[in-house]
Amino acid sequence: MLRALMGSIVLNKYGEPEVLGLRKENNIVEERKDFKGSKVLIVGGAGFVGSNLAHMIAAQEPEQLVIVDNLISSDPVNLPDHKSVKFVPGTITNERILRELPRDLDYVFHLSCYHGNQSSIEDPLMDHDNNTLTTLKLFDHLKDFKNLKKVVYAAAGCAVAEKTYGEAKATREDAPVSLYHDSPYSISKIIGEFYGNFYFRQYGLPFVKARFQNVYGPREMLGAGRWRGTVHTVWRNVTPTFIFKSIMGESLPLDNAGNSTRDFIFVEDMARGLMACALKGEVGEIYNLASGRETSIRELAELINRISGNETPVELKPARDWDTSGTRYGDPGKAAEKLDFRAEVTIEEGLEKTIAWTKENMGEIQRCMRQHVSLMPDIKKYL
Ligand SMILES: NC(=O)c1ccc[n+]([C@@H]2O[C@H](COP(=O)([O-])OP(=O)(O)OC[C@H]3O[C@@H](n4cnc5c(N)ncnc54)[C@H](O)[C@@H]3O)[C@@H](O)[C@H]2O)c1
Numbered sequence: 294m295l296r297a298l299m300g301s302i303v304l305n306k307y308g309e310p311e312v313l314g315l316r317k318e319n320n321i322v323e324e325r326k327d328f329k330g331s332k333v334l335i336v337g338g339a340g341f342v343g344s345n346l347a348h349m350i351a352a353q354e355p356e357q358l359v360i361v362d363n364l365i366s367s368d369p370v371n372l373p374d375h376k377s378v379k380f381v382p383g384t385i386t387n388e389r390i391l392r393e394l395p396r397d398l399d400y401v402f403h404l405s406c407y408h409g410n411q412s413s414i415e416d417p418l419m420d421h422d423n424n425t426l427t428t429l430k431l432f433d434h435l436k437d438f439k440n441l442k443k444v445v446y447a448a449a450g451c452a453v454a455e456k457t458y459g460e461a462k463a464t465r466e467d468a469p470v471s472l473y474h475d476s477p478y479s480i481s482k483i484i485g486e487f488y489g490n491f492y493f494r495q496y497g498l499p500f501v502k503a504r505f506q507n508v509y510g511p512r513e514m515l516g517a518g519r520w521r522g523t524v525h526t527v528w529r530n531v532t533p534t535f536i537f538k539s540i541m542g543e544s545l546p547l548d549n550a551g552n553s554t555r556d557f558i559f560v561e562d563m564a565r566g567l568m569a570c571a572l573k574g575e576v577g578e579i580y581n582l583a584s585g586r587e588t589s590i591r592e593l594a595e596l597i598n599r600i601s602g603n604e605t606p607v608e609l610k611p612a613r614d615w616d617t618s619g620t621r622y623g624d625p626g627k628a629a630e631k632l633d634f635r636a637e638v639t640i641e642e643g644l645e646k647t648i649a650w651t652k653e654n655m656g657e658i659q660r661c662m663r664q665h666v667s668l669m670p671d672i673k674k675y676l
Contacts, residue, residue: 327572328353332398332440336361336385336431337405341513342447342505344371346402346564351375357395361385365423366408366518366529368661386422386430397440400571403431403485404447406478408521408529413478415522424481429488436496443571446489448504449482450556450581451475454621461554461587463624466504466579486579493577501574503567506583506623509533510560510643511650516662524669527662532557535594536644536651537658539603541675549612551591556622558584559643562636569632583623584636596641601648 328350335350337343338360344367351358351373358377363384372380383390385405406424407413413420428446435444453468455461474480492498509532516527528534535545558566566582574580594607628634638646651658659676666673 326353327568328355328400331355331400332357332359332395334359334361334394334398334401336401336403336427337367337447338362338402339364339367339369339371339380340404340408341367341371341510342508342560342563342567343367343402343404344373344512345510345560346404346567347378348373349561349564349568351378359394359398361390361394362405363423364518366521366526368514368517368657370657371512371514371517384423385427391430391434394434396438398435398438399440399442401431401435401441401444402447402567402571403428403444406447406482408518409525410451410476410478411523411525412521413476413481417477419521420477420481424478425484428481428485432488432492432498432500436492436498441499443499443501443574443576444489445567445570445574446485446500446502447567448486448502448579449479450504450506450583450621450623452479452483452486453504456619457621458552458619461620461622463585463622464581465624466581466627490577499576501570501576502579503570503574504579504581504583504623505563506556506558506581507531508558508560508563510563510647511654512560514654514661515658516665518661520665520668527665527669527672531555531590532593532597532644532647533651535597536601536648537675539594539597539601540648540651540655542603542605544605544608545594545598545603546608546610547591547594548610549590550609551589551594551607552620554587554589554620554622555593556583556586557588557593557640557643558582558636559638559640559646562638566628566632566634566636569628569634573632575631578631580628580632580634581623581625582628582634582636583625584640585623585625586640587620587622588640589620593640596644597648600641600644 339362489500493500
């Protein structure tokens with residue numbers, strides 16, 4: 294069987310054998326099932342990135358996929374409906390939830406956080422409870438799980454990127470860490486790296502860090518979860534906000550005239566990168582999961598308007614007072630060399646898919662937004 298398939302392995306665009314699957318004679322891709330039979334935990338698995346990862350892993354027939362999530366910034370509609378999935382609603386800091394986790398887990402993905410920068414500025418203690426404390430309690434609990442192959446941590450590129458408005462250099466994994474951060478969120482994310490490094494050295498926790506850039510794609514639900522103190526509970530990130538407003542035919546607001554740049558990576562690439570960290574990452578190591586491409590917020594807005602056919606001009610605004618992040622993008626070289634991981638979806642393709650998903654799921658998105666209408670009466674016009 295394998296020999297028959299081997300004869301028809303295709304080369305990818307880098308001239309290497311197909312990474313994710315083997316291609317059969319009839320050109321149907323047979324996905325690899327690296328998590329088949331495994332026991333996997335995703336903390337924060339109802340969230341945007343976590344749920345995309347959960348759908349991909351569930352499709353590989355794991356023995357069990359446990360998802361722990363307190364739904365503080367997500368909605369259960371994102372959860373995969375699969376026999377292997379056990380959803381545990383609640384916080385990972387809860388002793389009972391920790392005690393009841395299977396002790397023979399193979400892989401853990403720690404993706405929970407208190408979303409996001411603005412919420413953490415508004416309520417640093419909530420950030421501590423749902424970002425720093427989650428990480429510490431989880432790692433402390435996992436430290437003597439004997440079966441664990443990898444614990445993959447969602448680290449944030451923004452916590453290490455150099456602050457500049459000049460020409461950005463690609464941020465490498467060994468970029469220096471400043472003692473001055475723009476938000477409690479950013480502090481919590483880097484503390485998570487410190488704790489993981491400690492538990493790796495002290496107890497041999499098989500810890501791998503995946504440094505995220507700006508992820509976008511389907512299942513990022515505007516307004517999902519509880520009110521977190523600011524309008525960013527609904528307008529949670531630049532890409533889904535622009536897509537929603539563009540579909541509504543509105544003018545897209547460009548903070549700092551849209552001159553900031555980011556490295557946008559499509560969520561399916563991100564999920565593949567996380568799986569590569571679990572399967573191929575070296576313990577104690579860190580990998581950027583990045584597209585390696587710099588896109589300005591203005592370019593992003595114009596692309597979204599073009600794809601969704603919105604002709605209303607963009608609105609130029611001043612910089613946000615907490616945001617000094619300027620221009621930045623991640624260096625994807627190490628992940629390419631060591632994990633054989635490359636982001637494959639172009640921003641045009643990724644935005645097309647995300648806009649199509651947003652249109653198809655408008656009812657669910659509006660349901661999530663509606664939860665906050667009493668605190669944000671100006672969103673009534675969209676509902
Ligand atoms: N999306 C990005 O662009 C980006 C960039 C950098 C880093 N990250 C990191 O990636 C991870 C996933 O981000 P996301 O964009 O999917 O955010 P998200 O808000 O959609 O997902 C986070 C999930 O964690 C859950 N959660 C929060 N507190 C919890 C707790 N105490 N116990 C259990 N679950 C809890 C939330 O309900 C949510 O489902 C986060 O750790 C985030 O810091 C994301």
